[in-house]
Amino acid sequence: MTINTKIYNAKVNIFLKPKINDPQGITVKSALHSLNFNVENVRVGKFIEISIEANSTEAALDQVTQMCEKLLANPIIEQFKVNVE
Numbered sequence: 001m002t003i004n005t006k007i008y009n010a011k012v013n014i015f016l017k018p019k020i021n022d023p024q025g026i027t028v029k030s031a032l033h034s035l036n037f038n039v040e041n042v043r044v045g046k047f048i049e050i051s052i053e054a055n056s057t058e059a060a061l062d063q064v065t066q067m068c069e070k071l072l073a074n075p076i077i078e079q080f081k082v083n084v085e
Helices: 023-034 057-072
Strands: 006-016 045-054 078-084
Touching: 006 057, 045 057, 057 078
Parallel strands: none
Antiparallel strands: 006 045, 006 078
C-alpha cells in the first residue's frame, strides 16, 4: 500500500438487461413453483467482491466501473451496479 491510499471494498452486481431472456431465471422460477412458492419473476445474476487500493472512494468507484465496462460485464446484454465501501 502506498502513501495516501486505502483499501476499499467494492461490491458489484451484474444482471442481464430487462429485455434479455434469462433461461436460468426461468428454470429457477419453475423449480420454485414446483416447491409451491408463488413467485412472479426470477432474474439470475452475478455478484463480485473486489478489494482495491485507491486514493479515494471516487477513485475506487471509477476503477471498478472501468473493470466492469472492460471485462466483468458484457455491455450488450448486461447491466451492473457498483457499491464501494
